[in-house]
Amino acid sequence: MSEFKNFDGMFRLDGKVALVTGGSRGLGLHTATAFLRAGARKVIISARKAEGPQGINQAVEKLNKLPGIKGEAVGIAANVADTEDIERLVKEVKKTEDKLDILVANAGATWGGPFEPTPDWSSKKILDLNVRGVFNLARLFTPMLEAAGTREDPSRIIIVSSIAGVTVSHVGDHGTIMYAVSKAAAHHLSRQLAIELGPRNITTNTVAPAFFPSKLANGLIEILGGQRELEDNNPRKRLGEPDDIAGVMLFLCSPAGSYVNGEDISLDGGVRLSTGRRGKL
Numbered sequence: 167m168s169e170f171k172n173f174d175g176m177f178r179l180d181g182k183v184a185l186v187t188g189g190s191r192g193l194g195l196h197t198a199t200a201f202l203r204a205g206a207r208k209v210i211i212s213a214r215k216a217e218g219p220q221g222i223n224q225a226v227e228k229l230n231k232l233p234g235i236k237g238e239a240v241g242i243a244a245n246v247a248d249t250e251d252i253e254r255l256v257k258e259v260k261k262t263e264d265k266l267d268i269l270v271a272n273a274g275a276t277w278g279g280p281f282e283p284t285p286d287w288s289s290k291k292i293l294d295l296n297v298r299g300v301f302n303l304a305r306l307f308t309p310m311l312e313a314a315g316t317r318e319d320p321s322r323i324i325i326v327s328s329i330a331g332v333t334v335s336h337v338g339d340h341g342t343i344m345y346a347v348s349k350a351a352a353h354h355l356s357r358q359l360a361i362e363l364g365p366r367n368i369t370t371n372t373v374a375p376a377f378f379p380s381k382l383a384n385g386l387i388e389i390l391g392g393q394r395e396l397e398d399n400n401p402r403k404r405l406g407e408p409d410d411i412a413g414v415m416l417f418l419c420s421p422a423g424s425y426v427n428g429e430d431i432s433l434d435g436g437v438r439l440s441t442g443r444r445g446k447l
C-alpha cells in the first residue's frame with residue numbers, strides 16, 4: 167500500500183489566497199469560481215472596469231453568493247498592462263494579506279486583421295498586456311508568492327496563454343499574428359520563470375486554451391463559421407466549457423500539481439494536432 171500525504175485534499179485549495187487577473191468575466195471568472203468552490207480563503211479578481219454589467223463589482227457579488235463557499239471574493243480594479251498600476255495592485259493586496267499563494271495571469275488582449283495595414287497601437291496593446299504585463303505581474307508579486315510557498319507546497323503562477331502560441335492558426339484577412347507571437351512569448355516566459363523561481367518555492371505553468379465562448383473569442387468564432395462548425399472541426403466535437411478550465415486550474419494550483427513546473431497544458435480537445443488541412447483552431 168502507498169502512503170499519500172493528503173489524498174482527500176489532493177484537489178483542494180483550503181486556506182489559499184489567489185489573485186486572478188481578468189477575473190470579471192470569461193476564463194478568469196470560471197477560474198475564480200472554481201477556486202472558491204475548492205475552498206480558497208480569498209480570491210481577488212482584477213480587471214480595468216469596476217462598474218457595469220461586465221465590471222468587477224457584479225462578478226464579486228455573484229461569486230460571494232456561490233452556495234457552500236467558505237472564502238470570499240474581493241475586487242481590485244487595475245490595468246495590468248501598466249507597470250505603475252501593477253505596483254498599486256500589489257500595494258492594495260498587501261493592505262490585507264502578507265502572502266499570496268496563487269497568481270493567475272489571465273487578462274489578455276487580441277486584435278485581428280490583414281497583415282500590412284496592422285495599426286501599430288494594436289501590437290503595442292497586445293505586447294504590453296500579454297507579455298510585458300505578465301512579466302511585471304510575476305516580478306512584482308514574487309515577494310508575496312515567495313512568502314507563501316514551501317518546499318512541499320509551492321506557490322503557483324499560472325499564465326493563461328493560447329494554442330495560438332503553439333500553432334499558426336490565423337493569418338490572412340483575420341490574421342492574429344501578433345497575438346500568436348505574444349502567446350508564444352508567454353509560453354517561454356513561463357519556462358524561464360519555472361527555473362528562476364522554482365528554487366524560491368514558486369512554480370510556473372502555462373494553460374493554453376483553444377476556443378471557449380467569451381467576449382474576446384466570440385467575434386473570431388463567428389468569422390470562422392460559428393460555434394457549430396468549429397465544434398465539428400474539433401476531435402472532441404465541442405468547444406471549451408467552464409468545467410474544462412476549472413479542472414486544469416485546480417490540478418495545477420492544488421497539491422495534485424505541486425511538482426509540475428514549466429509545463430504547457432493545451433486545453434483544446436486535441437484540435438491543435440489536426441494538421442493535413444487548414445484547421446479552424
Ligand SMILES: NC(=O)c1ccc[n+]([C@@H]2O[C@H](COP(=O)([O-])OP(=O)(O)OC[C@H]3O[C@@H](n4cnc5c(N)ncnc54)[C@H](OP(=O)(O)O)[C@@H]3O)[C@@H](O)[C@H]2O)c1
Nearest residue numbers: 188190192193213214215245246274328377378380382383
Ligand atoms: N476564450 C478563448 O477562446 C481563449 C482562447 C485562448 C486563449 N484565451 C486567453 O484567455 C484569457 C482570457 O480571455 P477570455 O476569453 O476570458 O476574455 P474576456 O472574456 O474578454 O475577458 C478578459 C478579461 O480581462 C480583463 N482585461 C482586459 N484587458 C485588461 C487590462 N489591460 N488590465 C486588466 N484586465 C484586463 C477584462 O476586463 P476589463 O475589460 O474590465 O479590463 C476581462 O476581465 C486571455 O489571455 C486570452 O488570450 C482565451
